[in-house]
Amino acid sequence: MSKRDLLALEDWPPEQIEALLQLTARIKRGEITGGLEKKVLALIFLTPSPSTRSSFQTAMFLHGGHTLVLERGQEGWTPETELGAVMDGEAGEHLIDAVRVLDRYADALGIRSGPPRTEWAAARQDAVMNYVAQQCEKPVINLESARRHPCQALADALTLQEKLGQVVGKRFVVTWAWHPRALPTAVPVSAALAAARLGMEIVIARPEGYELDPEDTALIRRTAQQAGGEFVHINDDPDDALVGADAVYVGSWGAVKLYGKPAEEAEVRAGLRDWKLTRSRLRSTRGGKGVVLHCLPVRRNVEIDDQVLDGPNSAVVDQAENRLHVQRAVLLELIGETRER
Amino acid sequence: MSKRDLLALEDWPPEQIEALLQLTARIKRGEITGGLEKKVLALIFLTPSPSTRSSFQTAMFLHGGHTLVLERGQEGWTPETELGAVMDGEAGEHLIDAVRVLDRYADALGIRSGPPRTEWAAARQDAVMNYVAQQCEKPVINLESARRHPCQALADALTLQEKLGQVVGKRFVVTWAWHPRALPTAVPVSAALAAARLGMEIVIARPEGYELDPEDTALIRRTAQQAGGEFVHINDDPDDALVGADAVYVGSWGAVKLYGKPAEEAEVRAGLRDWKLTRSRLRSTRGGKGVVLHCLPVRRNVEIDDQVLDGPNSAVVDQAENRLHVQRAVLLELIGETRER
Amino acid sequence: MSKRDLLALEDWPPEQIEALLQLTARIKRGEITGGLEKKVLALIFLTPSPSTRSSFQTAMFLHGGHTLVLERGQEGWTPETELGAVMDGEAGEHLIDAVRVLDRYADALGIRSGPPRTEWAAARQDAVMNYVAQQCEKPVINLESARRHPCQALADALTLQEKLGQVVGKRFVVTWAWHPRALPTAVPVSAALAAARLGMEIVIARPEGYELDPEDTALIRRTAQQAGGEFVHINDDPDDALVGADAVYVGSWGAVKLYGKPAEEAEVRAGLRDWKLTRSRLRSTRGGKGVVLHCLPVRRNVEIDDQVLDGPNSAVVDQAENRLHVQRAVLLELIGETRER
Numbered sequence A, B, C: 001m002s003k004r005d006l007l008a009l010e011d012w013p014p015e016q017i018e019a020l021l022q023l024t025a026r027i028k029r030g031e032i033t034g035g036l037e038k039k040v041l042a043l044i045f046l047t048p049s050p051s052t053r054s055s056f057q058t059a060m061f062l063h064g065g066h067t068l069v070l071e072r073g074q075e076g077w078t079p080e081t082e083l084g085a086v087m088d089g090e091a092g093e094h095l096i097d098a099v100r101v102l103d104r105y106a107d108a109l110g111i112r113s114g115p116p117r118t119e120w121a122a123a124r125q126d127a128v129m130n131y132v133a134q135q136c137e138k139p140v141i142n143l144e145s146a147r148r149h150p151c152q153a154l155a156d157a158l159t160l161q162e163k164l165g166q167v168v169g170k171r172f173v174v175t176w177a178w179h180p181r182a183l184p185t186a187v188p189v190s191a192a193l194a195a196a197r198l199g200m201e202i203v204i205a206r207p208e209g210y211e212l213d214p215e216d217t218a219l220i221r222r223t224a225q226q227a228g229g230e231f232v233h234i235n236d237d238p239d240d241a242l243v244g245a246d247a248v249y250v251g252s253w254g255a256v257k258l259y260g261k262p263a264e265e266a267e268v269r270a271g272l273r274d275w276k277l278t279r280s281r282l283r284s285t286r287g288g289k290g291v292v293l294h295c296l297p298v299r300r301n302v303e304i305d306d307q308v309l310d311g312p313n314s315a316v317v318d319q320a321e322n323r324l325h326v327q328r329a330v331l332l333e334l335i336g337e338t339r340e341r
Helices: A014-028 A050-062 A095-105 A127-135 A150-164 A186-197 A214-226 A262-272 A316-335 B014-028 B050-062 B095-105 B127-135 B150-164 B186-197 B214-226 B262-272 B316-335 C014-028 C050-062 C095-105 C127-135 C150-164 C186-197 C214-226 C262-272 C316-335
Strands: A040-045 A066-071 A108-112 A140-142 A171-176 A201-205 A231-235 A247-251 A291-293 B040-045 B066-071 B108-112 B140-142 B171-176 B201-205 B231-235 B247-251 B291-293 C040-045 C066-071 C108-112 C140-142 C171-176 C201-205 C231-235 C247-251 C291-293
Touching: A014 A150, A014 A316, A040 A050, A040 A095, A040 B050, A050 A066, A050 A108, A050 A316, A050 C040, A050 C066, A050 C095, A066 A095, A066 B050, A095 A108, A095 A127, A095 B050, A095 B316, A108 A127, A108 A316, A127 A140, A140 A150, A150 A186, A150 A247, A150 A291, A150 A316, A171 A186, A186 A201, A186 A214, A186 A247, A201 A214, A214 A231, A291 A316, A316 C095, B014 B150, B014 B316, B040 B050, B040 B095, B040 C050, B050 B066, B050 B108, B050 B316, B066 B095, B066 C050, B095 B108, B095 B127, B095 C050, B095 C316, B108 B127, B108 B316, B127 B140, B140 B150, B150 B186, B150 B247, B150 B291, B150 B316, B171 B186, B186 B201, B186 B214, B186 B247, B201 B214, B214 B231, B291 B316, C014 C150, C014 C316, C040 C050, C040 C095, C050 C066, C050 C108, C050 C316, C066 C095, C095 C108, C095 C127, C108 C127, C108 C316, C127 C140, C140 C150, C150 C186, C150 C247, C150 C291, C150 C316, C171 C186, C186 C201, C186 C214, C186 C247, C201 C214, C214 C231, C291 C316
Parallel strands: A040 A066, A040 A108, A108 A140, A171 A201, A171 A247, A201 A231, A247 A291, B040 B066, B040 B108, B108 B140, B171 B201, B171 B247, B201 B231, B247 B291, C040 C066, C040 C108, C108 C140, C171 C201, C171 C247, C201 C231, C247 C291
Antiparallel strands: none
């Protein structure tokens, strides 16, 4: 089958990712125009994300295309997602039927499947994302599943390249932050995978109990090794972890072992509010110039202090802007007819 | 007045419907492009319908136009619909004012008026749909009223033609299905009218108490006779009704006599869960090959079993795709400047 | 800095406003086409306004551009607006971050900041509007703040010119109306400022206790004098106020002194339901032909009677249509490349 999906960065060969980032750079410089005329992208949000929606709508429009949006909880749409369900309850439509119809109207589909409220052993299967991709005849883009967020990872990679220039061997620290809610691990894992693939040294700093999924950690390690980088270490000290960092990626995620048990998880998390990126902590980055990254939205003065977000180290807005440009590249790559300007 | 509305298929002469279906076929083959540049369609949803919205948005976009959407319950919009009301309650705007303004911004208006919560004698007047059409200077398209759903009916007709080829004299069975809610009769009546106009034999199968509005039944009969078809019969046996069917249209609707009394209606409906399209029932269609139609969204394993929906008889996704194409034709016909490619 | 915002009409020199109205007239006659190709407008609604959204979407589309919409309460977006907040509560994103990101995706931003629930002394600062304008590198358009509504005022001015021809010296009456909710004063103040700038005589009719902000009243007076008009008087009699009116602008607003105290305000307002525009009151306008204006949405038979709204004096739909045309001019002026057709 000739269809290509973008479900996880690691599904694409490194040279395709590299080519995509180079295409993005050209798009951002204004060298590529059009290419999506009469093309329709359908976005399905099982969990909302206004910035994902906005950046894709802009991407499609700038190249001549259009975006359809379908969101759980809007327009009375509360789809059933379990295959085989007897639908005599609240759900008026099965996701699979909505997807099959949009597959006819659109040239590509994006879906944000969000984290299911089950145990991690089940959630990590990304079952919904996978059956959607399998059902569609058109390319499917993962807009964030329980496990992966490839569009964010591409924006992260581009931002690292832009801010650090030569990235190989530089130190990339993913550092956990306290957050009022237990979030999924898709963003930190995808970011670490992207940085690993760029050949960076990877540090993952998190409190005890907040280990990432062991298979994901192993994949990060393997990816770093293959790219010639080094998987430095796991660190449970929010101060020590930042020493010598070239880039600091602040993220928050819930304890994987307590996935789907929010009350218990919140109890464990309660004592960890000190995990926050402050101006004083930032001083221990390399020359005090560590680039600060975050996928946004960010809890100000909870995950990262105002002085950091509004200061010279912050690249979070550039990173968000890059979501737009990498997605333009992804769309042109998957369904576009690229033209030189 | 030169303005044309699409409120019900029977308002248009048969030859215009036939021409519209032929135009649709050409559009679907890619022979017609553009025609809606700088055109704006405004859609008003008093009851939501994501697929109606998506299909119209796609239709407008593919021909160069744009769609505005206004939905009850969104943006704090809970319009008054009663003419003459003293608006000192919750409703912040009268529908008539929203309509008059959109009539200025748009080139055509679609409205889904939905079923009012009154008795059927009142609901069947389609009062809101009618005053909207009367107020607008621009063409008005019925996106489903209490009584009619012409865009769905056009998609149904096209799908029948595509799947059955020569349709005259073939057997079209509308069969009732249990559903957790009491739905309006607009879809089954409109589908039966469309099939009748194509010259098909019509069977309506429903449990006792679920008779359609007598005037609608009479119109279906008259339409079938005029088109040279035959109004075979009404049937209250879900097995027997399917014998020899070339097409099976599964629909659900509330008891007309208990319209606006959901609690009483639910009691009557409670014992009717056996009305469901199963694989074994499908075997009694002509050669076991009866085409399965449904307007979607469908309650899986309640109205129709998974094996049927996912099996070779199902045309429900084609039918949904055809909504897009017939609506392209309707829009080009009402407000477009068609061009040969 | 070369960036221009539209936060209040009085920020722009009179000759620029005059030029904008002339541009609008040409746009409305169809003499200006395109100019917003590849341009993106981002609209942020902290309070909803479907007509603002629709008119801007149409404006952008008609000239080749696209509109992004972000609305409080949609997509789980309940932004923090207080600068410096420690975001450990419900708000998942700070407005400032949403704005900074949209500033990258869009070529201009519109924001409806709505009235904050504080005392008037604080609300009148329009703090949110001002920090948004200051943060953005792109032009910012005020879609209604606590104090001003410049796009509505431009539409008001155009409608007055269209309906009255030569407007200088003609009498413009803003008359208060009872409404079930306490609304902000942005619309009546902006309308009076616009009419004052056109050189009209201004009458403000309201019950005792419903005085506008004294600084705003002073600015209306000063604007009228500078334009050669006359600030006739404040009137507390809903009948007397209309005598000789060429235009009657019906508006409702809460008592400024009780701003942010809805319960107390409602008590004061309770006895004022007689403040309503009726057909008999309309007879006392000049020759009975006073033009009736309202920003919409209107509470029918509460603010204005049906016979007035549906009668020959009413210009409210023209006024709403003019929102579209003035906004086309504003957008072309701020971010467009205008071309003769």
